[in-house]
Amino acid sequence: MADAPGRLPDNIVYFGRALRRAGVPVGTAQILEALRAVKLVGFTKRQDFHTTLRAMIVTRPEHLLIFDQVFAMFWRDPDFLENMITNLLPVITAPAVEKPMKPAQNRAAEAMAAGGGKPRDLPPQELLEIDAQFSQSDVEKLLQKDFEAMTAMEIRQAEQAIRSLRLDLPQLAGRRYEPVARALRIDRRKTVQQARRNGGEILTLAKRRAKPRKLNLVVLCDISGSMTRYSRMMMHFVHSCAQARGSDWAAVHAFTFGTQLHNISPQLGIKDPDAALAAIGQHVQDWEGGTRISASLGAFNRDWARRVLSTPAVVLLISDGLERSGLAALDGEMSRLALQARELIWLNPLLRWEQFSPQAAGIKAMLPHVSSLVACHNLSSLEDLSDHLNGRRMIDHKARLLRLLE
């Protein structure tokens, strides 16, 4: 780029750095390619220059807006942008610089102090105090809930126990094959190779079978006020599921809903559970607000279902089913969700009561559509979930509750 006019190459490099700081991941190779492209297109029209850089740098639609804004600001006055970013985006820069290691340190310290007790011996009642917060349903409490503030010894221990839980997802025959000694399908390629060594004589038939693969997991977690005590626990559970996925390509997608639907899958990719939960807390705005189950499921069906349920998946719906506002549409949204999921499992903490009876209208509407209804109010019920998913032990309450409804 030595023959390029003036300081343009330098500025493009600076532009890349500005983008990076604004949260768009830009690699050095992309910048180099962008320089080549700009050379080819020329630096005459602002719009062509804009499109060229965008095509070389942006890889996701959600980054388009950031790119356009940074572009507009940067190519007017690069210094101005530098100042703007330092002033405007404390959320991105400041906390990361101040105390990046804190959550992990906390836990490390606690792990040292705790010395590996038995969290499962806890009396479950300690965790499960319920607040009657139903009256909040219509008020959106846009609270930035600080997870760290909730510390109580029992909760921490239970969280640690949840982290060691492994969700054993069911498997189904994939569309790829692996060689095995005994199977029904013949591996023709290998058979030919073996026959060639024997002078064209087929002595054994090589076999292969469809390689089993795990189902994807999609979690929809209710975070409204009435679910507060459980949603945090469930977040730990979902995070440990997301981190535990092995090399068999099963994906975990998770969403939270209160008054709005939020995709928290990117945050679940953060290794450290406390950092991940903090990121979720920052991303999700309607923590402990009201519930709009039907509207949230509608948003999921419309915007996400085709993306995350296009490959067979188990859907875990974590909610107490206490819907007030959108009862009319709830039936339709639930049936659509059930049709798209391979299995729709409803985890309901209200099942902690022995004599629980599905009287709430929301629960009545949702119950017929789910494949099964499972409790999730204590650690042992979460442990049972793996067995339930694989059909080893049924802990389904659906049939019993449907009988109660009649």
Next chain:
Amino acid sequence: MLPIYGADIVQNLPQSIDATTALLASEGYLADRALSTLTFLSLSLNRPIFLEGEAGVGKTELAKVIANGLGRDLIRLQCYEGLDASSSVYEWNFAGQMLAMRNGAEQADIYSEKYLIKRALLQAVEPHPTGPPVLLIDEIDRTDAPFEAFLLEALSDFQVTVPELGVIKAPEPPIVILTSNRTREVHDALKRRCLYHWVDYPDFHREMDILRARLPEVNAHLSHEVVAFIQRLREEELFKRPGLAETLDWAKCLVALDVVALSPDVITDTIGAVLKYQDDIAKITGGPATRILEQIRQDMQAL
């Protein structure tokens, strides 16, 4: 031994963004400036194009148009879950190999081109008499992550490996176009090797131009109504918003029925060409459709 393409083939590539726009327009594809820029860059830098967007906005069409416009072969790889090397690159003709072995053929013979069944990716890296072909990898979001990982080799070096024969490298890189409906997020590693473009719904004037270019037989009044109606529908909260393909389909249906202007009845009868979900149809037909139509009429009179 590999034929190097003559200067005439390499030189018929468009030399500027405007020339690219003209080339696409000559095939009836009205691209906006951004897409033309991208196409020009892709042809000049030999980089794959990654087009993402809703269904029916002309992603696949771009590949067909480029192939036609440049007179190249179009090779299409339709993706689906479980797509693997044997259905996308090559497969050995096992029955043929068996017979050859029974007849005492040597090892070299049974792994020769004679028994090689070539699939799309292998075809794309082979020399073609008309120049490097256009390779359309359609709906990449339908495959799974292992296939994406496999594509990385094919797309960054334009070569495929057949273990028994060795590496087969394209003499000139093919023009590669990947499309995705975004039913799933495609991995960044693959996107980074491509020029990315989000194909949006066209605005009113562009859609009018496209309709005029594609279906000149539709009268001006009807096409105005159709485009305005569809544009209005896209603002509704629908499960599947109608794309450009639906606009063209609908206009074709209306012409076939000798309709000269929209009416609520006509809309009810033909809405199946526009909306493909029962919920959406139930939501729009009747009152809402009539209301939208009245609004369009008012807007048209105001003009």
